[in-house]
Amino acid sequence: MGLAVRGVILDHVLLQYGIGHPENCKSNPTLSLLRKLRFSNIHTAISYRLPLSTEQINLLQAMAELHSFECLPLTASSLDIAPHEIAHAWAHISGTILYLLPNHDSSPKITCAFFSIAPDAEVTSSLHKSNRIYMDKLQELPLTICRLNKKAISTDVVTVGYIMKPSREEDFAKRGAFPMCPTLNGLIFLPLTFELPISTQLEEADVILHKATDEIVSIELNSSSEPSNRIAYTTGMQELQRYIENHNHCFEVDPLNSIYPVLDRLKIQQILLGLKDLNAEGRCTVRAPHFLKVSSFDEPDLVQRLHDAKLSVPCIVKPQVACGVADAHSMAIVFRVEDFKDLNVPLPAVVQEYVDHSSTLFKFYVLGERVFHAVKKSTPNADILIKSSKKSAPGPLLFDSLKSLPTAIANKHSGGQDLCLDLGLVNEAAKWLTRILGLTIFGFDVVIQEGSGDHVIVDVNYLPSFKEIPDDVAIPAFWDAIKKKVDSKAMKHASVAPPPMDSVDGQEKNKCKAGASVV
Structure with missing residues (x-):
């Protein structure tokens, strides 16, 4: 068993920012992604390698301060040296640390190295290739964190994939509603994105929480057809629905047909x-x-x-x-x-x-x-x-x-x-x-x-x-509502599942015990 992800360091080159006032970077999707991590109580930092121009350092520091990230200077981006410098700077953190830097030599474009900081443990002198994950897009980072956290935790956890418009998501996330590390009742939240194949993400999800109204393209209320045929959703939402219909391991907290009346x-x-x-x-x-x-x-x-x-x-x-x-x-x-x-x-x-x-x-x-x-x-x-x-x-x-x-x-x-x-x-x-x-x-x-x-x-x-x-009351109740829905679904599934039978004789015995008749 490993340690859950508690920190992410992003090499500044991956920000793809332009020199200018840091306020202009508020809509940068990479920074938005980093804010999700910070709201999820994952220590978040932007790193840079020395030497770097004073202008660039000032911009990075201003950007980090604006978004409440840390800014870590490193002597080199080498995977032989950086982990020790990071471990020294973050000695107060106990958990797995992800260090993301550009992969200049080939595709995929991003290398994600991971190592643990724990009491009485030392970071190895170099990171073996088995401790590296490669990504084409930064949008894959939450999925990577989800996989690592599920692997690190011995008890069963429930992964909640969620989708809603960015402003709504950030409003929930900054109140601590969507942690990527397990809640006390065993939930991990995975932000879904239509910029990646939805099927790959949903393979990790047990339940879907959606604000489907954010994904509506048009509604026709004068039609005499069924509600599901009168509402047009985005292509991504349609793909998500098709996946859920064809894979019974994953279900919605509230199905679309339940929200039609509202x-x-x-x-x-x-x-x-x-x-x-x-x-x-x-x-x-x-x-x-x-x-x-x-x-x-x-x-x-x-x-x-x-x-x-x-x-x-x-x-x-x-x-x-x-x-x-x-x-x-x-x-x-x-x-x-x-x-x-x-x-x-x-x-x-x-x-x-x-x-x-x-x-x-x-x-x-x-x-x-x-x-x-x-x-x-x-x-x-x-x-x-x-x-x-x-x-x-x-x-x-x-x-x-x-x-x-x-x-x-x-x-x-x-x-x-x-x-x-x-x-x-x-x-x-x-x-x-x-x-x-x-x-x-x-x-x-x-x-x-x-x-x-x-x-x-x-x-x-x-x-x-x-x-x-108040968040300290509402958010735990929110998590409990989701967990109880998952538990209720599991109980229903178990109640309709046929009993295991090893032989025809076993089948007959089970029928006799239940008072069943053979048709």
Whole structure:
């Protein structure tokens, strides 16, 4: 058994940077890769060989400082000398160290030498070829680390391959959510990339965590076909899906067919109607908001349809497509019926009840069997919105819910009512949604209606950031949710697997014991 990877040193030549201000290198994919390592608690450094010009040294040091890397000067890049210098500089680290430098002589282009720093152990005078791995691209580094760590650990570990857009990935990673060394419950996280063959990466993965909405090219909600045929994903996502369908060793934490409802605001509203089954005499009501689908804002009977759906102005208008496309969050609050004319909200749309809720939003996060919530400031009550709209130009209030959600003035909750959250009721709703949607990690928003006290679920989303929950609580719960899903899948697989039988006699005995009949 070896030691897990605890450090990576990258020769500066592999950065492929240009002389200039280090801020210009923020989007450098190599630096992005190194940040993943640093966020994974792997010591990360850029090395350079002396002599080097003062200008280049200053740039490297500034770049390293900007990204919180170390900067290690080495007398030579020789694999006979460098390991000793690295071991001396990193004597406080116990684990395997990877040293990456360009392979000038032939292809592949990168040599990755690895050696261990451990108490009472010395680095050998030279690194044998068996302690070298060769790579064509730096993008292979996480896969290399994953393989080395799995080999070094004696107990079983579960490798979670994950894919999402870079900004989302970095947000999760810098909070420690994606460690490449095992978590306490035995998970290793492997960042997947479509720049490498997906099949090679998935051979190492046991389970896939994806934010598939980041990989949507287009959604057609008016089609009568099945949801899987109405959503077009990137080529890489399609390849990933084909692999999972053809290899039963690897499965998704949440399959694509489980996230389809959260892509469609109309579908979610229809599902939420089932919340009525949770309500009982003598306590608050949990419900969906009143809603109506519209295909055109010029419908001649729109006023009557709004009345029949128990809707009145002001109301909020949202695109039916909930995520995955550019204008999915382009919304409007409509104050007059005539505001619907030429309304700039993508169609088809969902007109939703505007609930007076004292500017208070409760964000709930479901991580497996655990439910967390946070309180956030929200939009003001209707009377405040109406007064505000009269002061400004008449017409609907247009906004992007990801960027410019209109919120109440600080410390000025309209209505002034104290809202009492029935946590037990919402936890029941969370369990109900888990069962109905079949999701492991998701979020939903609750507002409490002034006067009635109704708990209204106004939005549901898949794989939220849950950033309002402290990391030391949320991240372990996130890992536990994934691990329990893996364990549940393994138990299901074991329960349907046929019992081992050594002979026909053994088969008959097993059938007799189980009371089975022969057909």
